[in-house]
Amino acid sequence: MIVVKTTQKLRQILSKNKKTVGFIPTMGALHQGHLSLVRRSRRECGFVVVSIFVNPTQFGPGEDYSKYPKDFAKDKKLLKSEKVDVIFCPSAKEIYPDNFSTYIYPKGLSAVLCGHSRPDHFGGVCTIVAKLFNIVSADVAYFGQKDYQQACIIKKMVRDLNFDLKIKVLPIVREVDGLAMSSRNQYLNKKERADAAVLYSSLKQAKILVKGGIRDPKKIIAEMKRIIVSKKNAKIDYVKIVDVINLQEIKKVEAKVLVAIAVYIGKTRLIDNVII
Numbered sequence: 001m002i003v004v005k006t007t008q009k010l011r012q013i014l015s016k017n018k019k020t021v022g023f024i025p026t027m028g029a030l031h032q033g034h035l036s037l038v039r040r041s042r043r044e045c046g047f048v049v050v051s052i053f054v055n056p057t058q059f060g061p062g063e064d065y066s067k068y069p070k071d072f073a074k075d076k077k078l079l080k081s082e083k084v085d086v087i088f089c090p091s092a093k094e095i096y097p098d099n100f101s102t103y104i105y106p107k108g109l110s111a112v113l114c115g116h117s118r119p120d121h122f123g124g125v126c127t128i129v130a131k132l133f134n135i136v137s138a139d140v141a142y143f144g145q146k147d148y149q150q151a152c153i154i155k156k157m158v159r160d161l162n163f164d165l166k167i168k169v170l171p172i173v174r175e176v177d178g179l180a181m182s183s184r185n186q187y188l189n190k191k192e193r194a195d196a197a198v199l200y201s202s203l204k205q206a207k208i209l210v211k212g213g214i215r216d217p218k219k220i221i222a223e224m225k226r227i228i229v230s231k232k233n234a235k236i237d238y239v240k241i242v243d244v245i246n247l248q249e250i251k252k253v254e255a256k257v258l259v260a261i262a263v264y265i266g267k268t269r270l271i272d273n274v275i276i
């Protein structure tokens with residue numbers, strides 16, 4: 001496994017490669033969710049590149065950019081044991097040199113769900129992902145359903161801007177109590193960590209209600225909110241039931257829907273979702 005910090009060096013390595021390139025963009029502080037993407041890529045591709053880059057342009061003012069968890073030594077060990085070929089871990093200056101001034105701001109899908117409380121987030125995500133796609137020239141890139149809206153926006157960007165690669169979206173990996181794995185779970189204290197299981201409990205309840213024949217999203221959302229706010233540490237950002245393609249709120253549960261939530265547990269904002 002080679003650790004590469006510059007675009008020039010990475011391109012040099014990739015120019016000699018003839019195998020299919022699988023790419024997993026991450027912000028590090030790796031967990032089993034990330035590793036599920038790495039493993040799939042390792043199975044499907046001859047050459048696997050993982051990027052570790054905490055992207056400043058996707059964090060809003062007052063968000064956790066400066067304190068985002070970092071443990072490169074541990075990440076490196078994990079990726080080595082997964083037989084990754086290259087870790088690309090550029091500096092912020094390498095990616096955004098002085099005078100950098102070209103950004104990609106997606107329309108439509110970025111205005112809903114997380115877009116309300118994080119208005120510039122998906123612009124930052126598209127900008128970094130587009131840059132990484134251009135740098136890595138992968139054949140397949142792997143993303144998690146955990147960030148469902150992000151995956152939809154990236155798929156749309158790939159279509160709209162004619163990127164020549166395939167996007168695969170893999171299932172959410174969860175802790176034993178159902179909490180979706182996330183680098184941000186590290187922020188939670190013991191009580192908050194226990195309370196954070198309420199996100200998945202509320203999503204499970206949504207599934208039960210739909211299976212039981214409830215079709216009114218308002219009823220399902222009200223029940224989910226009741227469950228979430230039963231935990232003192234929890235503050236709801238949003239609980240929404242939307243169409244899986246256009247992410248618009250639906251009036252009746254008739255076809256496949258995405259139940260998506262964002263909840264603060266203490267000061268930590270967590271997201272989760274299920275498709276029903």
Ligand code: AMP
Pocket residue numbers: 025026027028032033034036037142143144145146147170171172173174180181182183
């Ligand atoms: P991040 O490092 O948080 O930017 O995540 C990098 C990639 O890992 C994204 O495509 C995420 O959707 C994916 N990911 C994060 N958490 C999970 C999880 N619990 N299960 C599956 N994929 C995940």
